[in-house]
Amino acid sequence: MRDNTGNATCTVGEALITLLTDYGVEHVFGIPGVHTVELYRGLANSRIEHHTPRHEQGAGFMADGYARVSGKPGVCFVITGPGFTNIATAMAQALADSIPMLVISSVNDTLNTPHACGMLHEMPNQLAFSAEVTRFSHTIKTADELPRALARAFSVYRNSRPGPVHLQLPVSLLGTPTDLLKRYTRVMQRQLQAPSTTTAGSADLSAAAALLNAAQTPLILAGGGANIASDTMGTLAETLDAPVLMTINARGLLADDNVYALPATGSLQSVRTLIEESDVVLALGTELAATDNDMYKNGGFNIPGKLIRCDIDPMQLTNNFLADITLCGDAAVIVNTLLRELAIKGSRRGVLRTAKTLENARNELTTDMRRHLQLLERIQQSMPEAIFVGDSTQLVYSGNMLFNTATRNQWFNSSVGFGTLGYALPAAIGASLAEKNKPVICLIGDGGLQFVLGELGALQDSESAVAIIVWRNGGYREIKTSMENAGVGADGVELTVPDFSAIAGAYGVRGETATSDTELCDILLSSYSKGEPVLIEIEEDQFMQSEKTINQKPH
Structure with a gap:
């Protein structure tokens, strides 16, 4: 594109893609909308791969899993209003766990227009909303603000406690021509970045x-x-x-x-x-x-x-x-x-x-917890490099008590901190994209999986060989136990649970059932060797009785 003086230009949206590429961004997670069309103009010709979840919350969780395994910020594109409110839960989880995430959204051109005008995706104060789930949130009003805003965001990831950063651009600005890239150089980028963190006195x-x-x-x-x-x-x-x-x-x-x-x-x-x-x-x-x-x-x-x-x-x-x-x-x-x-x-x-x-810690655990640990340890023995991505489910609770991995970032989950449900599947997809040469195992309950069933489609789209272990106990068992212990009637915790294998099959993901540790590990090894995703259902009551002996793990 050329302006009326004959100088080469691009749009602000295209400039943003180029700058993200300069920062080493390789993957973006998001759902396009009419407000972000211009954000995608430069994407097809860049080195950045785009991944489409079935809900913006899934985009945030994918970015979270990607960031934990890769060590790089997970980047998301979302639309004004509902796109941003949808991703807010994932941002809050990342904030609680200090995970680097960059959320780039559009915003209505209301800077000089009164609110409540009935505009599409109108949100009275998106910036104020985002303040509760970010390290900082900023509106980019001109093209020349882009380099400094991005430098500030990446400085947060490098030099302070990481977490989500939100940058929003007015819809009309995204398609505006600019000669920014002609004036911007990597030297300028280095000058804008804050120096490395100094240590204590x-x-x-x-x-x-x-x-x-x-x-x-x-x-x-x-x-x-x-x-x-x-x-x-x-x-x-x-x-x-x-x-x-x-x-x-x-x-x-x-x-x-x-x-x-x-x-x-x-x-x-x-x-x-x-x-x-x-x-x-x-x-x-x-x-x-x-x-x-x-x-x-x-x-x-x-x-x-x-x-x-x-x-x-x-x-x-x-x-x-x-x-x-x-x-x-x-x-x-x-x-x-x-x-x-x-x-x-x-x-x-x-x-x-x-x-x-x-x-002493192992002896302190309940019999059920030791059985859960036994299963996790059997999987780990079969697949030492496996990355375990967990939801709020009983296998994960027990693993949090006393489970370890060979290297860092092989065990993480959403059961603590902000404590969301439906995290594990999209986060496992992101983790697999970050580390394609290691098996990724999603640990999720039959309640949590129903939050994100649509992300089975995103799993197929990503061509990731994620293994999903579904712990079936008829709903929210941990909450039910808490209610019963408190003398409260256990209402709202027993759910209709579908045939997950059939649903997975509709998306082209193979469904299996495992009744023992050995059978489960055989399925995991087989699917990983083929480079295929798999969903494995485990009936809790049946599985807990499958091996009576609780092995003590040597140390």
């Missing part, structure tokens, strides 16, 4: 190192923010001779064969005992929140020893627990700096403390 780091050097029973409590320090976490554990207690979002930070690996929840009494017996706790990238440490809401989680907190978000350093020393900065940088000041001392019984806590 040297005095605070030295004080933390001194406290750790003097500790007799130190403990490392690692959250999702510590995943960035995975390369040095083993060295830190060995240097301190300290157990590494991994929250749900940090599973796999240390593999199961590491003698310091403790993949357990602080809601277990045995883990709480370990924490209470620790004279110094180094908390890395964790909120120290109730969803990890007080699932049963009994208020028993406590840290009586000295507490050192490290977080990239300064606001988080004072939430939930006040620390003796706070270190604000990138966990990887801080761990590397601490290692230079830590001294290797005599035994602090770290290996023994880890093993004892693991044994």
Whole structure:
């Protein structure tokens, strides 16, 4: 396109696609609409692949799963109004779990027009609505604002606590010609980006190192923010001779064969005992929140020893627990700096403390939980590289208690934090797109799957070999149990459950039923070897009786 002076131009929508490509964006998740037609003009000729869910919430969950596995922001395109409200639940889940997500939407041209004019997709104040589910939300009013707005968004992902960012562009602006790309260079891009995050002050780091050097029973409590320090976490554990207690979002930070690996929840009494017996706790990238440490809401989680907190978000350093020393900065940088000041001392019984806590934690679980863990461990033995993407369902609840993986980002789910249903299937699709050479297993209940049945179509479209394990128990079993325990009539929790295999077959996805661990693993291995998706239904009551012996996992 050329303007009336003969200079080469493009539309603002096309410029946006080019800038996203410069930032390394490879996948976009969204549903086109009349308000975003111009956003798609440059997409077909770019390197970016577009993936269409059946609901905008699915787009957000796909972006979430993609971001967790790839380490890159998941990018979504949605329309004004209903498209944005539909994706808001997924954005809230990403906000709760600090997942990098960029949501780009259109907005009506109402900047100079009164509201309530009856415009298509009209929303009185989309920006105000988005403020509750984002790190920040911004309206781009001119083409020249694009580079700076994107630089600010990607700086959030690089240099502060990640989460969703929302950028909205007026419908008329998307199709406006601009010579922005002629003036914009990668040098400008680098200049606009904020510098890399600096670490905490040297005095605070030295004080933390001194406290750790003097500790007799130190403990490392690692959250999702510590995943960035995975390369040095083993060295830190060995240097301190300290157990590494991994929250749900940090599973796999240390593999199961590491003698310091403790993949357990602080809601277990045995883990709480370990924490209470620790004279110094180094908390890395964790909120120290109730969803990890007080699932049963009994208020028993406590840290009586000295507490050192490290977080990239300064606001988080004072939430939930006040620390003796706070270190604000990138966990990887801080761990590397601490290692230079830590001294290797005599035994602090770290290996023994880890093993004892693991044994006591496993014995603390109910028989049903141990049966669930047995199943997860059998799958893991058959497919060590499998990525488990979970919904709010009983297999996942039990896995959150005491399940670990070989590497980070192989176990994540929506059962904590914002706690949405219907997350696992679209998130598994996103995870598979991010890591095409590893099996991806979706763990979802018969209630949660009914939120997102249409995404079986998106699964086929993506050509991803996701395996869906459907835990059938007739509805919302966990909620039913909670109601019964509270003496409340269990209304609204028993559902009509369809033939999921038949529905999957209508989308071209093979449906199976498994009645034992061995049968389930055989189906998983077969479908993955063929590169095909599969849906496997498990009847809970029948399956729980299929193997009477609950194996104790060696450590």
